[in-house]
Amino acid sequence: xxxxxxxRRKPPRRAFVAASLLPGLAAAAALVAGHAAGSIxxxxxxxxxxxxxxxxxxxxVVLAAVxxxxxxxxxxxxxxxxxxxxxxxxxxxxxxxxxxAGTRRFVLERLSDELGRARRYGRVLSCALLDLDxxxxxxxxxxxDGGDAVLRGAxxxxxxxxxxxxxxxxxxxxxxxxxxxxxxxxxxxxIAERLRLAVGSLQVLHAGITLQATASIGVTTFxxxxxxxxxxxxxxxxxxxxxxxxxxxxxxxxxx
Numbered sequence: 001x002x003x004x005x006x007x008r009r010k011p012p013r014r015a016f017v018a019a020s021l022l023p024g025l026a027a028a029a030a031l032v033a034g035h036a037a038g039s040i041x042x043x044x045x046x047x048x049x050x051x052x053x054x055x056x057x058x059x060x061v062v063l064a065a066v067x068x069x070x071x072x073x074x075x076x077x078x079x080x081x082x083x084x085x086x087x088x089x090x091x092x093x094x095x096x097x098x099x100x101a102g103t104r105r106f107v108l109e110r111l112s113d114e115l116g117r118a119r120r121y122g123r124v125l126s127c128a129l130l131d132l133d134x135x136x137x138x139x140x141x142x143x144x145d146g147g148d149a150v151l152r153g154a155x156x157x158x159x160x161x162x163x164x165x166x167x168x169x170x171x172x173x174x175x176x177x178x179x180x181x182x183x184x185x186x187x188x189x190x191i192a193e194r195l196r197l198a199v200g201s202l203q204v205l206h207a208g209i210t211l212q213a214t215a216s217i218g219v220t221t222f223x224x225x226x227x228x229x230x231x232x233x234x235x236x237x238x239x240x241x242x243x244x245x246x247x248x249x250x251x252x253x254x255x256x
Contacts, residue, residue, distance in 0.1 A: 094106040096155075096169070096170040098148060098151060098152065098170075099151050099152055099154075099155035099170050100152070100155055100156065100159070101155045101159065101168050101169055101170045101176060102167060102168060102169030102170070103169055103170065104169060104170065104171055104172075106167075106169050107167055107168065107169020107170075107171065107177045107179060108169070108171075108177070108233065108237075110167040110169070110179050111127060111167075111177065111179045111233045111236070111237065112233040114167075114179050114181050115222060115231075115232075115233050115236060117181075118181070118222055118224065119224065122224045122225070123181070123182060123224065124182065124183060124184045124221060124222060124223055124224070125179075125180070125181055125182075125183070125221070125222045125236075126180040126183040126184070126185070126187070126188035126191075126219060126220065126221040126222070127177065127178060127179050127180060127219070127220060127236060127237065127240050128177075128178040128180065128188060128191070128192045128195070128217050128218065128219045128240065129171070129175060129176075129177055129178075129217065129218045129219075129237070129240040129241055129243070129244045130158065130175065130176045130177075130178065130192075130195055130196075130199075130215050130216070130217045130244075131174060131175045131215065131216050131217075131244055131248070132150065132151070132154055132174040132175075132199065132213050132214075132215055133213060133214045133215060133216055133248075133252040133253060134213060134214070134252075135147050135150065135151070135173075135174040135213065138150055138211055138213065142206060142207065142209060142211065145206070145207075146204075146206045146207065146209070146211055149204050149206045149211065150202075150204050150206075150211050150213050151174065153202050153204040154176075154199050154202060154213060154215070155168075155170070155176065157198040157199055157201075157202050158176065158178075158195045158198055158199065160198070161191065161194045161195055161198050162178070162191075165181050165182065166178060166179065166180050166181070166191075167179040177237070177240075178191075178192075178195070183221070184221060184223070185219075185221045185223075188219045188221055189219060189255060192217045192219050192255040193255055195215065195217060196214075196215050196217055196253065196254075196255055199213060199214060199215040200212075200213075200214050200215065200253065214252060214253035215253065216244060216247040216248050216252045216253060216254055216255075216256075217244065217247060217254070217255045217256070218240045218241060218242065218243030218244025218245070218246070218247055218255075218256055219240065219243055219255060219256070220236060220239035220240045220243055222236060243256040244256070
């Protein structure tokens, strides 16, 4: 797996060096200012004219203050940079690099969490397994870059159909798993049909060729009132996979 961009960035060495040196510079300026002020005071008390400009201590104090202010600004910028990199890295850990959907691990964990919540509170939960029809044919005809373009386009099209509470992740090469909380059988079928139509109406232009795909979708629903023993996440996923197999067997481009 390629190293995430946030981890490939070179550390801001100049900013580190500046932030490290500025406190010392400020302390040195303050120290020299103190010595200069003391020298002026002692010389004048003895009745002599000091050769040290009277404005020098004040200028050195101002320099120390400026150095500390600049250091504060640099440290703040570094903190923001590190926080941005941390958030980007965290997002990449749960985001599929090619499609922008969730990773396999992310969506399976989300399914397990939502199923646990549905069991605990007696709520319905649906999941849908979507497979792009004929992606191998597209790869064979125009190359894997064309297939990747279709995958990206399909992922964007289906994400646009989801609610904020829903989740989607790339389960396998050309399969996406959708977790649909608080969604009964009828609601899951409506969402699945929207997903199927979104993929079917997609036109991806690649190397001067318009590529199109369709989607077969298997849907299953956990109904706490009808199931004495709540299934594990793997069992629920297996039911969706069986429904997907039926959709494929009955001609593809269907919701079962």
